[in-house]
Amino acid sequence: MKSKSIAIVGAAETTKLGVIPDMSEIMLHADAALNALADAGLKPSDIDGVATAGLWPTDLAYYLGITPTWADGTLVGGCSFMLHVRHAAAAINEGLCNTVLITHGESGRSRIGAAGFPGGGRQSLLAQFEQPYGIMGPTTMFTIPALRYLKKYNVHLDKLANVAVVQREWAAKNPRATNRELITLKDVYESRMIAWPFTKLMCCLVTDGGGALILTTAERAKDMPQKPVYIVGTGESVETPLVSQMEDFTTSKAFRVSGKKAFEEAGITHADVDHLMIYDAFAHLPIYGLEDLGFCQRGEGGDFIWERNTAPGGKLPVNTNGGGLSYMHSGMYGMYALQESVRQVRGTAAAQVPNVKLSIAHGVGGMFAASGTIIMSNEAP
Amino acid sequence: MSKQPKFSPAPTPETQHYWDGTKRGELLIQQCDACASYYFPPRPFCPKCASRKVSVKKSSGKAFLYSYVISHQLRAGQEPFAIAVVELEEGPRMMTNIIGCPQTPEALQLDMALEVTFEEWDENITLPKFKPAKS
Secondary structure, eight states, X not given: OOTTSEEEEEEEEOSSOBOOTTSOHHHHHHHHHHHHHXXXXXXGGGOOEEEESSSOHHHHHHHHTOOOSEEEOOOOSTTHHHHHHHHHHHHHXXXXXXXXXXXEEEETTTOSSOOOOOOOGGGSHHHHHTGGGTOOSGGGTTTTTHXXXXXXXXXXXXXXXXXXXXXXXXXXXXXXXXXXXXOOHHHHHHSOEEEETEEGXXXXXXXXXXXXXXXXXXXXXXXXXXXXXXXXXXXXXXXXSOGGGOXXXXXXXXXXXXXXXXXXXXXXXXXXXXXXXXXXSBTTHHHHHHHHTTSSOTTOHXXXXXXXXXXXXXXXXXXXXXXXXXXXXXXXXXXXHHHHHHHHHHXXXXXXXXXXXXXXXXXXXXXXXXXXXXXXXXXXX | OOOOOSOOOOOOTTTHHHHHXXXXXXXXEEEETTTOOXXXXXXXXXXXXXXXXXEEEEOOXXXXXXXXXXXXXXXXXXXXXXXXXXXXXXXXXXXXXXXSSOSSTTTOOTTOEEEEEEEEOSSSXXXXXXXXXXX
């Protein structure tokens, strides 16, 4: 994309986060959309492009009374919304539409009107080559690569458990975070075993919520009520739907490809980055993310977090909402990483990092199956 | 591991030979005639070079333990068990269970030598599993 040609002019989460039994999944989309429209000072009739994942864009457009000239239903898991931002930027630049609404809503905990995970049934690759071995969702798939990583780089398990401890420090500063009490390594180890070596506190939450973004041209953004958040670089990639078939269990190819593309588009260096969100479905994700995005050398991501570089007061604040481990995780968390990046760049986050000019929201989809990276800036073109 | 619930994978035209093989007690992988790469899971072309000239080969069944978790996400009556990925001698990796040894971190060491064994799932499907290799 053309750097800084597009801006985020509206951003909001659902009014409530956590346990929302009084809203169906489609209403979580709508609640977030209405909040984002209000944030941008727009009405549904001002929207001419829609993108969403899980829910079909048809359902979203119909429910909100939108008649779009562009629709995108890309669904690659939790980072789908990063891809939507990228696709929307390209669509607006191509003149396919002017103002795009991207929504997420997921009744991950209450399961009210929930779409569930798509799959290919008994003949899918997953059903034939992974499911018979006793997998029970992401907790028993996404976690499998970690042991190889720990062995290859001789990393102590404490470095993995510590990710949850540090992120809880950020969550403690966020009134909307689901879990806010500070925790210790001992708490992490003593929480229920889920899939050794992962205990419950090393796994993401399962909650209800949603979020929405509104994008338009940087030119038009100048006249909008919110301080524009410019898109300066974008990336995406996919690798494999089967975690067992990842090329290398110690690094994500999708992360590397997506991150490199976004950095190249933005024309920035790592030193330029003030704030970083790395989708943390499980405690090893921020470590892989730091290394695959090039912030750390191989095997050093855990030390980087241990040395408090990503903690409050650190030189590279990471997952400042508390992350999927402590803030919320509806199932497709990427939207909340984007929302926190927008808040940090606007200067409105609950745990605001001083002087954030450049933020990266890096997402994962499936079990290292897909990735999307969005780099945002508050500096006008 | 304990008895699994009634879920049964179903072969497709591209994977039928593989499931026929496991039923006979053979682990079949594929090799590209053009570039010699071994690959898995089965498909009638090479994922490296896209050649449709590929052959079905019987794996030696020798492998090493690449990575795993011990699942505590259990169905009724199950005890914690390892969900593993092994790397075959020929190169491809596959998900499996490690049987014939305790399901503990102490017994399950990465890089340990394994060999294939077969476990009937139901009347249609036999699964390849792995056990510690006889040294």
